[in-house]
Amino acid sequence: MKKLVVLFVGMALLTTGQGLSGRRAPSFALPDSTLRAFDILDYRGRWLLLEFMKTDCPHCKLVAQTLEQLKPKLGARVAVLAIVVPPDNTATVSKYIAETKTTTPILFDSGQTAMWYFNATPAHPSFDAPHLFAINPQGNIVRDWTQAGLEAPGFAAELEALIAGGSGKK
Numbered sequence: 574m575k576k577l578v579v580l581f582v583g584m585a586l587l588t589t590g591q592g593l594s595g596r597r598a599p600s601f602a603l604p605d606s607t608l609r610a611f612d613i614l615d616y617r618g619r620w621l622l623l624e625f626m627k628t629d630c631p632h633c634k635l636v637a638q639t640l641e642q643l644k645p646k647l648g649a650r651v652a653v654l655a656i657v658v659p660p661d662n663t664a665t666v667s668k669y670i671a672e673t674k675t676t677t678p679i680l681f682d683s684g685q686t687a688m689w690y691f692n693a694t695p696a697h698p699s700f701d702a703p704h705l706f707a708i709n710p711q712g713n714i715v716r717d718w719t720q721a722g723l724e725a726p727g728f729a730a731e732l733e734a735l736i737a738g739g740s741g742k743k
Contacts, residue, residue: 599689
């Protein structure tokens with residue numbers, strides 16, 4: 574019975590995220606490839622979808638396409654940003670943008686921001702990509718999805734319902 578509970582909890586974490594929601598979104602100001610700075614505080618008052626991705630990840634490309642399709646439905650009340658960490662660089666990001674036709678700004682992080690979002694520790698220094706955080710207008714992470722959740726058939730409807738539901742306060 575104990576193994577069944579552990580298996581169930583593990584499966585829930587795979588599809589719904591890593592339990593990283595329910596807290597204030599860590600602040601950041603990061604550049605894109607043109608050195609334009611993006612500050613999370615500029616998005617207060619509206620929803621922010623923050624994707625951590627890798628340019629060589631085929632699943633990340635699928636998420637980029639899904640988010641591009643959702644942007645017109647979600648409208649101006651929702652902003653989307655993507656963050657990459659080394660070894661991604663301006664060349665890999667340029668190639669990714671050309672391949673995916675994404676209009677989402679892709680920001681460069683040296684790792685600090687990713688560590689804050691994923692509660693990384695020396696014992697658990699990594700994170701999974703793609704990973705999407707939904708940050709409500711008050712600046713709180715109200716939901717996060719791992720690859721399995723992002724590729725689930727009901728993801729788009731779940732995201733739209735979350736945003737339509739208002740502030741997403743927990």
